[in-house]
Amino acid sequence: MAHIELPEGIPPGIRGLMTYRPETAKPLNELVEVLLRAPHSLSAGERELIATFVSSGNDCKYCQSIHGAIAAVHLGGDEALVAAVKDDYTAAGVSDKMKALLNIAGKVRESGKSVTTEDVENARRQGATDLEIHDTVLIAAVFCLCNRYVDGLATWAPEDPDFYRQRGALVAANGYGASILMK
């Protein structure tokens, strides 16, 4: 049961909170929309992988499940790749640039101060641009927000993987701006 009283039949995870507090939901959805879906040199699948990886590190069931499902849609249905990144990204079938960015994202998850000049130089050596490094840090930081928001208020998360598959397909198709309007 959530720590605050939410209306009956409210959707799970962050969406219940967004229904409760639309004033903060609007800019938060806009931020996530720009970071994860706007045209970018990192694909939507790569950016969702960063979100999923951070949420998994923070042990946030709702966020890692829904963003993992959205990542899989963008990656042509490759759920095994999403699982591999969560399990051990250094051995997963992603580019060396992505591995360097995931390393930075994992450091940000612990603390911004954990990111070293060496981490950033390594990402640059693998071809990462300043914007990709910036956005990796900000995506990781935003999911440190979302994970704490979702779990800090003890929202519920469905167990059924099909829930996340269906919802993930909707979000992948329609985006975050529309997401709180969709059942």
Add this chain to the structure above:
Amino acid sequence: MAHIELPEGIPPGIRGLMTYRPETAKPLNELVEVLLRAPHSLSAGERELIATFVSSGNDCKYCQSIHGAIAAVHLGGDEALVAAVKDDYTAAGVSDKMKALLNIAGKVRESGKSVTTEDVENARRQGATDLEIHDTVLIAAVFCLCNRYVDGLATWAPEDPDFYRQRGALVAANGYGASILMK
């Protein structure tokens, strides 16, 4: 030196990053404006104290200094109260409700999962509403974002307390929406 190349003469802390990436700055400023400055049963000073306390716990020099300065402006210039909350809020001159909310904010800083039903029940016993509990969790989560963003990219933070006093007075008067436009 920041981990990414920022234009010369760029402002310190998060403002340099916001100048670099206005697309993400806009919704992030809107989110902070709603949470910290919109009409609320918690005063602007109380909400800035929560932001300052979390940023201090995360050891983010820029965020704790600027939000501490803004909090002090809203609290009638009481810098000693801001320092006391950072040092040991349980002994500081804030209400029992604020102490219960700061306890929740500190838990969120560690992990959303650290917040217990007992923490929330205690806040309610001290008169906290669901909206105050919700917003405390979200403010704490947002500053876990901001602290990681600022330190994860190694932005610079001035040493001079007067820098923060002057800037804090501007933000307290004009808000976050306008903040990236101001030198």
